[in-house]
Amino acid sequence: MISPIVTVDAAAPGRSLARALEGGAVLLFPDLPFPFNDFERRFTERPFADGKAKNVNIRGEAAELRGAAGTPEEQEALRQLLIRYRAFSRDLIGRYLPDYADRVDLAGTSYRPFDVDRRKLSWRRDDTRLHVDAFPSNPLGERRILRVFRNINPAGEPRRWRVGEDFGSMAERFLPRLPGYSPLSARLLALLKITKAKRSEYDHLMLHLHDALKRDEAYQAQGPQADVDFLPGQTWVTFSDLVMHGAMGGRYMLEQTAYLPVAAQADPSLSPQRILAQKLGRALH
Numbered sequence: 001m002i003s004p005i006v007t008v009d010a011a012a013p014g015r016s017l018a019r020a021l022e023g024g025a026v027l028l029f030p031d032l033p034f035p036f037n038d039f040e041r042r043f044t045e046r047p048f049a050d051g052k053a054k055n056v057n058i059r060g061e062a063a064e065l066r067g068a069a070g071t072p073e074e075q076e077a078l079r080q081l082l083i084r085y086r087a088f089s090r091d092l093i094g095r096y097l098p099d100y101a102d103r104v105d106l107a108g109t110s111y112r113p114f115d116v117d118r119r120k121l122s123w124r125r126d127d128t129r130l131h132v133d134a135f136p137s138n139p140l141g142e143r144r145i146l147r148v149f150r151n152i153n154p155a156g157e158p159r160r161w162r163v164g165e166d167f168g169s170m171a172e173r174f175l176p177r178l179p180g181y182s183p184l185s186a187r188l189l190a191l192l193k194i195t196k197a198k199r200s201e202y203d204h205l206m207l208h209l210h211d212a213l214k215r216d217e218a219y220q221a222q223g224p225q226a227d228v229d230f231l232p233g234q235t236w237v238t239f240s241d242l243v244m245h246g247a248m249g250g251r252y253m254l255e256q257t258a259y260l261p262v263a264a265q266a267d268p269s270l271s272p273q274r275i276l277a278q279k280l281g282r283a284l285h
């Protein structure tokens with residue numbers, strides 16, 4: 001089954017949005033308001049980024065801005081825009097996913113002014129390839145990655161995605177190819193500070209799934225998939241650790257990352273953590 005796009009009626013949200021999201025849907029909000037003032041419009045006219053990193057972002061309570069370019073006044077305005085987007089994302093979760101509201105932990109907020117990178121990147125960094133998100137240095141353990149995206153392109157350009165098959169079918173295909181987990185090397189990675197915490201077996205599997213997926217040219221070309229366009233003004237929400245996706249094109253986007261404990265899900269058995277354990281027939285280490 002290909003991940004479904006579920007359009008949400010903002011005025012009359014259904015009660016089962018969390019369930020749909022946990023089941024692998026992308027929730028699409030066609031026209032939630034997030035207006036820019038005259039000054040802010042410049043952020044969609046040219047990239048206010050230093051070009052060293054892929055994105056500009058704020059992190060933490062201090063919301064320190066990283067990777068931005070422009071005058072101090074412009075950078076402060078961009079920072080405020082990202083703070084406002086973080087609040088917008090929090091409100092969206094509070095309104096449409098109320099069961100998550102008290103459990104979710106808002107992490108980085110990013111401004112993505114550049115087109116999808118089509119330079120000859122290594123396959124591992126090439127996000128046009130279908131993948132699930134996994135963070136090499138930041139083990140997630142029992143947390144999920146929930147993301148809120150918004151296309152802010154001023155010229156009508158869509159953000160173009162591909163979505164792939166459901167996580168369970170993908171896992172069945174790829175699990176037999178993954179190397180076994182070594183608690184000893186996980187401890188070593190943490191001791192050497194290569195990872196911020198000890199990499200769990202779940203994190204190990206997700207990293208290797210990410211790589212095995214991206215490396216498989218035949219699967220990338222012929223595996224189950226569908227194209228999706230997200231238009232300017234649209235907001236979409238998904239568990240990016242569950243939904244297979246590739247970003248094919250488009251520039252000027254906002255993104256909020258949030259972490260949710262598996263235990264806070266309406267149905268924890270739908271998490272990649274539990275799906276992998278179920279496919280392996282045992283609990284993960």
Ligand SMILES: [Fe+2]
Pocket residue numbers: 127131132133240245
């Ligand atoms: Fe991704």
